[in-house]
Amino acid sequence: MEDHEPCRDDVWNPRCDYICKRETLVTSIIKNTRDYGVMVIRAPPQVGKSTLLKLIGHHIAHNEPDLDPVYFVWKSREDRQHIPYQQYIQQEQADWQQKEPKIPPRNPTAQMIYLIDEAQNSYEEEILWENLKNRKNTRTSPYYVLVCVYGAAGISSKRDPRVESQAQLMHRMHLVELRPSFPGNPYMLFQKEEVKVIVNKFAIDQGHAVDEEVVEYLLG
Missing domain, CATH: 1.20.5 (Single alpha-helices involved in coiled-coils or other helix-helix interfaces)
Structure with a gap:
């Protein structure tokens, strides 16, 4: 395993002072994503979800040549001018690959892994979440790691709006829950x-x- 620190201009740099790369947690999430195809990370605000997602991407970029990580922050339908979610994902992928450095060079046979921040904004995409729940782990299927704010209200025309989230409906093996160090303290343990x-x-x-x-x- 290569021991790279994210440099200042690295797209995977989470912009945190005195960062700890959390290799045990990062590698565990990557392994589970490979095994199950989809992992959903839930946590309260300000405990380090976005930082963790960037650390996962940095680790993959330097240690997992058979994976091609794509990071983006999910926008609601309204914020993306109602572009269908499939087209939206492809657009974000193309935008990311334009700005991501090609060092190490991208592996053309690598399997795509989407690292999606603020994924609670996607709860209105019921077909997307249904596909995630029923995803078949095949060589051509992309992997997904989605980060959601714990307790965010669901957006749904078909379900009771009091449903906490689409993420809550995922099987437990797909879920990672990050807790604050202690109640009222907004930092990950x-x-x-x-x-x-x-x-x-x-x-x-x-x-x-x-x-x-x-x-x-x-x-x-």
């Missing part, structure tokens, strides 16, 4: 080793050394 990475990066940047006791205190 980190493992001890991940906290050490973040603290050490901050300390090095500030010209300090950090004792193990500092990490233990932060975790306490």
Whole structure:
């Protein structure tokens, strides 16, 4: 596995200070996506969903040559001038591939994997979500990783509008739920080793050394 840090101009750079690449979580989501075809990440706002999605894309770009990642933020029908969702996805794919660097060179036989942010905006696309639920894991079918705000209201002409979300109707094996570190704290729970990475990066940047006791205190 190559150990690349996202550079400042990298399209996969999540623009976070002292980032931890969260390899265990990232590789687990990629493996499950390969196994099940679709993974839906749900979390409250501001816990790091978009950052995680960029980290997944960065890892794939440098370590998974048989996958071709495409990232975009889903727009509602109104915001995209009612373009059919199939056409919209193809348009976003073309736009992304224009700006994504070709280093490493794109593999023409790679399988597409869509990394879709703000996917709760797609809840009105009932056919899309029905297809995701019934997706067959074939060599020609693209993979999907969708990030949704936990608890976002569903948009539906056929279902009761109180339905929480289309994502909630997915099978549990397709779901990843990210929780804040503790109630009221808008940050994703980190493992001890991940906290050490973040603290050490901050300390090095500030010209300090950090004792193990500092990490233990932060975790306490």
